[in-house]
Structures are given as structure tokens and as C-alpha cells.
Amino acid sequence: MKVSIKVRYFVTEDETIGNEDLIIETENTLPDAIKTIEKVTGFPLSYKLNRGYGMLVNGRSYYLLQKEGFTLSEGDKVVILPKLGGG
């Protein structure tokens, strides 16, 4: 099933890719969404996720959601960011 999601990049790629929410249409599984985001933005998301980057869906880690068998719904918000320390 196809859904429209909002994607935003924080902090390092925010000004080059995702200064505002990108509306992306994708199949509703997380692996499909990652492939679609890579295709639309040109950002190597799978590679980066294995090297310290994080991805939150509605504020929750993609890794946890994947374990829980989560599927995306219309309007879900995805944010992508490098591993950050405290302020």
C-alpha cells in the first residue's frame, strides 16, 4: 500500500536536502521507505544507518519499529540525523 510521508533531515544535511519537510510517496514498509528516500534525495541512507546515523519515525527509532513490525501510515514523519551528543 502506498502512503505519503514527511521526511526531514536535521543538522548536517538540512540545508542541502531537507530544509523543509519533503513529501514522499512510498510503499508502507520501512525497507521500502528507505529505498524510496534514497532514490528521491540521493542520500545513501542504508549505508549511513549502518555508520552511526539515526532515523526516527514519529519520534521513535526505526530500529525499534522494525523489530515491532511497524508499517507507515499516511502523514507519518521521518527524520534523519547523524549521531549527536548532548548540549
Add this chain to the structure above:
Amino acid sequence: MSKYPGYAGYILTIDLTTKSHQISELPRELVDNYLGGKGFAAKILYDQLPLGCDPLSPDNILILAGAPLTGTLAPTGCRTILATKSPLTGIWLDSNCGGTFGPELKSTGFDLVVIKGRADHPVMIVLNYHSVEIVDAAELWGLDTFSASDRIKEQFGDDYNVAIIGPAGEKQVLMSAVQAEARSFGRGGSGAVFGSKNLKAIAVRGTGSVEIADYAEFIKENQEAYNEIVINPDTGGARPKYGTSSIYSFIKEAGVLPIKNFQGGDYEGNDQTDERRLKKELFEQDRACFACPIACSKYSKVKAGPYEGKYVEGPEFENFWSFGAQCGNSELGSIAYAEYLCDYYGIDAISAGNAVGFVMECFEKGIISEDELGFKAGFGNHEALIKIIQLIGEDKDIGRIIGQGVKRAAEHFGHESSNFAMHVKGLELPAYDPRGSVGMGLAYATSDRGACHLRAWPVGAEVLSHHGRLDPREVEFKAELVKTDQDWFNIINSLGLCLFSIFALGHNQITDLTHALTGRDSFSSAKKLLVIGERISNLVRLFNIREGITTADDTLPRRLLKETLPSGPSKGVTVPLKEMLEEYYLVRGWDEKGVPKNTKLEQLGLK
């Protein structure tokens, strides 16, 4: 020259009552077992502070503690510790300050400056290389930190670095801070301890050098560490770009950013408030601490609106939150001005913003009226924010009550306001809501100086949850995570590095730097350093127990244990503290009352 590479080699003890001082050699046992900085201060305060002393009496002790990597060009090696018994909490306090003061202090030839007694009139301490003067400071008393610091430099020279209190410290406001070259020794009220001793300032200028055990190796390790910091997406990307507020959107998106005194929900302008707006509307210039390639500090100037023309070095993430979301306030100019006022008066900006949010909730709940305040003070009222900070700095009206911290203010206001007085052990909470990261709840509850984000920082690992190992809502692994963070952070705070360095540098890199500098076998592995970190954790725990802390104090505000957030990723969560705390005591080798067991103390050489 010091007997120990990496150290200045001497302890200076000053008695303000008799205006005398003595200089002694740094003992080998102190170096090997406690490393420097926080470790040194813990040992001295534990051994020398009279049991149960009033923190604002001449009996209390102030300790400035330098560290081996400070002033050596090791990246971020600039930090110094100010330790004392806190007048805000009545327990251990160490404040950690960057900038340039620490390296200059070390160049005076002293690793430790221990200040006792009380002067009979306002004084300042002037240190040069192995030279000590106690100078009259009556003309500086009453001046703000900026003006007084300028006067000192006019008198002694621009190359002096100054740690100084403002009117808040002089009036012994319990949330007052000590300012040092646009940086702060914050949290817990060290400014009030300066004030109680009639100590306005410490000015330092040094010409001493530091010996390096293995120069070639140290330079190599330094270069590698610099490279790691520069290529890291945080320390080389996000943080130079947005300062410490680089995590604002991340924390907000994860449902961890506290809003309106931890009530949650929304406020006007919340959607548009983030690090990008801060950069666009305020930031003008970067500033780095001594030997730091990150340069996370920003000079800001307000370009439009009611605060046009105001400026500050900041705002830091914590204050962006404390004067912003905590107060339901999106007026960026007021946030910058509030931070400036805290620096001007010498007030801890986390406690101040937290306290203003508390007053705003009291006002909205009808616990404090407009008649009592003299003005309206609902959430989002930035004029009230500024007014309350000025009153705290001047120790007047509502400021006289709230400047003593939210714990005491709640006792004063009554009407169950203690349920939403957001503190642990009397120290106000910083910018992370533990309902979005329950490990932060354990970190706050067990932090040695009260609610603090600089003793352990599990939230990053919890929220990103790489490979799904940690869940920010669950208790599993949180005890180990917090304990290990606490012990390692003790090492960082004893070495003189900035905590931000650890986002790029691993345990082994930091160990290699330390070993190349000092050449000491006791610092030759990360495992050995972690034992020192654990020793410091346990010694400070013993100090706090001696001062009356029990397991009942290892807790959180009722709001976090009983109330859930109305929306966001953390909706429906409360902090399962009891389970985490029991496991934490077990992992620490403490009994069910939170007291270190004899076996643990023997293992650490503390028995």
C-alpha cells in the same frame, strides 16, 4: 618544575580569615588514585570539610582543581573544576568551566587552589606564577560581572583571566554562579559561597609550563584526536554549525524536550522554533575555548523586535530551552537577553529558567496572584521572564523567594506546588524530559550533585537505539549504561577535557593521550582509568551520605513518576524509577539503601 609530567605540581591553600597561604607539593597518592580535576577535589573535600558544616559559613571550602590535559593543547583540554558543599542542595557540588581560565590557572603553577575561611571585607585573590596576593575589592563589590572584570583587567593587565561573582553571588542567592571569561561555573550556587567568604574574584596569570612525558607520542596522539573531532558529524559538523543547540530538533522530535515546566503540550511559536531559526536570527560569530577545534560557542545579537541590539555569548542549548520551551516562550530576543542577564548578575541559567517556568505554572494555577507579583506571569510572557531574572539578580520581591531554588520556593508557596517543582535533591532539572528517555530519569535521580545532564547522558543512545538494543521507554540495560557513563564522565572531568570530546574520541584514544602526557602506569589503560572513575563516584557518594543523603533522596519530582504527557512520542509514559534504581544499586555494589558495601570500598581502596 613538577615531579609529575602533565601536572603543575603544587597545591595552594589560602585562609581568607587570616589572609595567609601555604604551598605544598602534590602528593603522589593523590595523582595516582584521583587523576586530577574532580577526582582531586573529591578527595580534598572529603578529607577536609568539617562534617555538616553550613555551606555559607567560613567552614566551607572552595576548591579550584586543574587537570592534567588542561592547557596542553590536547583538543578541548581547557576545563577546570570548582568544588564545594552546595548551599542550594547541601551536598557535593562540582562545577566545570571551559574557556581560557583553566589553562591560565595551571600556568600559575598550582593544580589545586583550596580556599578556606572568610575575609572581614570584600577581597579578591590575585595569582601569578607561584605568587599569591589577597587584595582589597571593596570598590568592586556591587558591580556586575562584566564591569568588575573590566576594572580588574584595567588594574592588573588584560592578560589576566578572571573568575568573578556578580550581585547575585554577593547577596548569596542560592542559584548564583561564578563567571569566568564569558563561561560559567554553574549549578548549585558556588557564587553564593564566594559571596559568603567576601570573595569577589580570582584573577590569574601564569608563565609556568607543563612537562610532557613522551613528547613525540603526545603530538601524534593529539593530531589523531584533532582529526577524529574534525571528521565527526557532530563535533566537526553539527556543533560548529549550530552550537550546542544542534540537538534541539532531535530532542524535540523524540518527545524529550520539556515544555511549560514539564507539562507538555504546545505553545505559540513552538513549530517555528529550532536550531535553524536560532542560527538565522541570532548567531553572528563563533568562539572556541582554549585548544578546541569544535568552536561550539556563538556570539549572538538580536537584530529586530523588542530586544533589538541586545547581545550575548550564546544562547546555549540548555538556555535556549530554559528561557524558551520551559517558559512557553518563542521570543528569541528575550531568550538571548535572559542569558545575558544571568551572566551579568552571575546566576545559573538552567536553574533560573526552570524556576521562571515554575513561577509561571504557579501563576496560571492561581497559587501566586498578579497582586503578589506586581505583574502578569503566564507562560509565554517574555516580559515576565526578564523581570523575574532581574529580581533574582537583585534578590528582591519574588526573586528573593525563587532565587533560592524551586524546592524552597514550593515550600514557601504551598498548595501542592512541590508536585511540580522540578528538582532532584534541590537542583533544578535541565532540558531532558525523562518520560521520553527513562534512563535520564535514573541519571537525574543518582547524579551526585542533583538533577544533572552532565553526570550521565543515556538519552542519545536510548532515542537513536541503534540495532534496537535500547528502548527509551524500558528499564533494560539502563543501570549499566548510567553507571558506566558516570564513571567515565568522572574521568573526563578529572582530565580537563570537555565532555563534547567524547562524542568523537573513544576510551582508548583518551587513555593514549593521557598516558603519553603523564607516562604513569596507573593511567596506561582505559580499564585502569575506569577504576579511578568508579573510585570517584563512590567517594562522592560517601560524602553525600555523610551529609545526610539517603535512598529516599534518589528520586524524581512527582510529575515524572505519576503524570503522563498529553501528546507526542512519550505520551502515556511515566518513569519506572524503582526498578532501575534497585538494579543500579546492585550494579554499583551498593546495598538496598544505596550505601557502598565494604567489599566495593575495599576493591576501590576506600576502606
